[in-house]
Amino acid sequence: MHPSYMVTEVLNLLAASLLLISFAMLSRRRTQRLITLFAWQGLVLFASTLLVAYSSGLRELYYSAALTLLLKVIALPWILQRLIHRLGVQWDSETLVNIPTTMLVGLGLVIFAFGLAQPISRMATTITRNTIGIALAVIFLAFLMMITRRKAVTQVIGFLAMENGLFFAATSATYGMPMVIELGIALDLLIGFFILGIFFFQIREQFDSLDLSNMEALKED
């Protein structure tokens, strides 16, 4: 079998597992499970970036793969775990509206993303172009997760998952962004995450809970 064909096969497989993890995240109630899934998503992302780096022979991609491993598989999940321990919300579960409905909307989003990606993939020349649709779908699903969740921590996980999707889109459409931009994004992500972590404590002090629906009462007429 031709080696590049094999690489495409494995990449498609990894992309599909990324989508699968996104759907699993959409359906989980417990915050702790979400963090584990987020770490898994990072791991799949790391594997796919490594594979793209290997097949395209670009050195920068190895660096960004290493960055993914450090930041998204090890650092962020660990910090998140500590955070929810400190906040005492590790067994928190959300009363989601209706999981089948959410999943149906997610399914619609996947179709939409695939349709949207088709003209782009036709123009792309990378070996990974088939997966642009999946990357878009992962972004949309993370959006959907942020919309359906009420708790601050889960919304942040949704945000991080969206970044995963964007990163995957970047590697699959253009073999990754320039290293400077990637480093900048990684740093932004970390800093933003720290600020949000501090926010969690502030929000809880103000409202005695991390439920963001309380924030709607802040509006002045």
Next chain:
Amino acid sequence: MVRQFGEVALAIAIAPLFAGWIAQCRAWLQSRTAPPLIQPYRMLRKLFNKDAALAIDASPLFRTTPYIVFGTMVLAAAIIPSIATDLPFARVADAIALIGLFATARVFLSLAAMDIGTAFGTMGARRDMMIGFLAEPALLMVLFNAFLLSGSTALPSVVDASTAHPFFVDPSLIFAAVAFVMVLLAENARIPIDNPATHLELTMIHEAMALEYSARHLALVEWASDLKLFNYACIGFALFLPWGIATHGRDGAPELGLAVAALLVKLIVAGAALALIESLSAKLRIFRAPEYLAMAFLLAVLGLLVHLLLGA
């Protein structure tokens, strides 16, 4: 023909062993003393030696149902290519007819449970029908995934097609496999939906339907449910792990021996995996079951979408 009978005999013989193996793994994982591997056989022997007791109101339907259910499961085992694909029976019915067979068994078991008129039997039958009608479309969708890849609705052709490219794993099959495991657990009264070891009246589904049966009838019902689990496992192997199955034209004695060995290895691994899943998850409330099965259905549909749109 010899292959056909051999396969059916093997299925009937080792189905209780598979159930016993799962029970043993579960006991180990839960730090209990495991029952011996042949416990299901002892159970069957004990039940066959007892005198059957029937309720006064039992109609002939109640008495014939165990034989019908057992017969459908044996027929299903004859259709599923568990060790060889060149089976005379398998050409008669495709996978959709196979689902029909499972549905027939379910309908008869539910009718028999309602026949006696006890509250528990009726309740169990109703619940089982609910789960069945939710699980069937999901199972069909899973099968459509495999049909799309191989271009045929017959399981032997699916196996022949997928063993032709041994290193080829379509991304859509990941989704289908996850959905299939979910359906398997639901259809065989395993833990997220029903607990096979429970005798707590309010939560049981399969047990509630078999509550009025005794002796040889109960033995047949239990054996049939072991066979059902075995059949589902073999469908899973045929769809997702077809390696080792003796394909058309390459099914001499050494290949068949290899196929049996491969089947045993796959059963051992799958049984341990099932026990692990069951030990890690908690039983869902019955009203969560539609949600769970809707997930399985959606995953299978997603697999179809990925296949159609990714063009992989």
